[in-house]
Amino acid sequence: MENRILFIANDAGLYGANQSLINIISSLKEKNVFVTVVFPIKGAICDVFDEKGWDYHIVYFRTELCARPSGVIELSINILRNYKKKYINANALNALFDIVEVNKINIIHSNSSVVSIGVDLAKKMVIQHVWHLREHIHPNFDMYVYGGLEKYKRKIQKNKNIICITKSVAHGFGVDKTAFVLLDAVRKMPKFKEPVQKDKYFLFCGSIVKNKGIEEAIEAFYEISINYPNYKFLVVGEGAPDYETYLKERVKGLGMEKKIEFLGFRKDVDNLMANATAFLMCSRNEALGRVTVEAMINFCLVIGYNDSGTAEIVEDGKTGLLYKSKEELVKHMGYSIANYPALEIILNNAYKFALNNFLEEKFSTDLNNYYNNLD
Structure with missing residues (x-):
């Protein structure tokens, strides 16, 4: 059976994971693999997709990132935000179900460690899920997740299909022995160049x-x-x-x-x-x-x-x-x-x-x- 892939992106900007997503889509289309993408909002990357004539959908959902819990009050607010996030994502799943069915998707590919809605979607639809871990989630980066990082890591570790962009990322999530380390695509083969005289x-x-x-x-x-x-x-x-x-x-x-x-x-x-x-x-x-x-x-x-x-x-x-x-x-x-x-x-x-x-x-x-x- 041919693979038909639904990618779930964590945002719609043109940095980091989405730059890599463009390379991924381009490389898969070269092999005539059917691909469509879900973005949580319309953003700069959608303009790129429009120019290339690539298929995508806008379905509003929330990632697992939350604000810094600086005290009891902020922690309480995060708990309320988590309930709101669950409500929003439950509604988003209905739209995602339709996308999967209409496009006969057989693989859900979550393109970021902070996106977990794909896990629920794949489970409901009884199809494969691939979790692509790209980030180090760490307080030094002002990155926090609902329920705490260690709990979230355990959730990720339960997945059998995990891709990490480096060994460092795999180690950070404790999936060294189970993850497939796949270095990102950055571009197509460039025309041969040589070093030029450097400016100051x-x-x-x-x-x-x-x-x-x-x-x-x-x-x-x-x-x-x-x-x-x-x-x-x-x-x-x-x-x-x-x-x-x-x-x-x-x-x-x-x-x-x-x-x-x-x-x-x-x-x-x-x-x-x-x-x-x-x-x-x-x-x-x-x-x-x-x-x-x-x-x-x-x-x-x-x-x-x-x-x-x-x-x-x-x-x-x-x-x-x-x-x-x-x-x-x-x-x-x-x-x-x-x-x-x-x-x-x-x-x-x-x-x-x-x-x-x-x-x-x-x-x-x-x-x-x-x-x-x-x-």
Whole structure:
């Protein structure tokens, strides 16, 4: 029997899991697999689907994420919110039942660890469910789930079909022995490129949030700029307005307004990466880091924090440089400026590694094989 897949997305933005979702859908359609997607609201990713002519549905439901329980009052409010979430999701299931029946779906694929409605849907319809774990859920990220993380982990552990994007994520959810680790598809096979002469700037790309390590990157650049005053630091991405304002004030306080530029959302990230001296991945507990792989594909040196998914992707001295302290980060930044010719070996190694592990073509084959072997 041919597989007919319903993906359930956790939001409708164009970051993280949904960027990967676009690659997944593209790769499966190349193999003529029927795919449709449910989003909880209409958002930016729907415009992409509209442009491509891909099928999707809007069904309002709630994820398992909740507000920080800062006290007894907030905890009580979360309990009420949980009841409301259950009511909303119970109503959403009726619409999802119809989508499954009309499209003759035989596999539900939940595209995030914070989406659990797919479990209930698959159970009711007596069909297979695949849970794709992509995030580290941790208080350091201001991520909380109803009922507490340990209880939620036990719920996930009861599922027999689990995909994790890295070993680090599998370990975080306690499913090391049962999960299938499948590295994300990042793009199709690119046209062959070569390293280009680098411009005098370092690059940060991603959500402008505290746990991404942007403050450490700013501090490190401030120190490196003392010896290399002609260099700049470009920050690509968006975040909460209050936090961006705080960062810009901090940059102003350092007297670095002309050297540290906040570019917001950009469509020319590939070019920015290709010409950067190095890409800084300063996030702690990064689940995988699509932008790390994109930097590799663009022959951009990755200087990454030695932890979690980043440490699985970057091999220190071979496909990038890893650090554990701000002092080590500054040292690597200086090295990337002074030793560019010697780094071409690392850039080529990283490019080959990315092509061997993160292309849609390989991903679709591995995912289809996984689908075909579900019990």
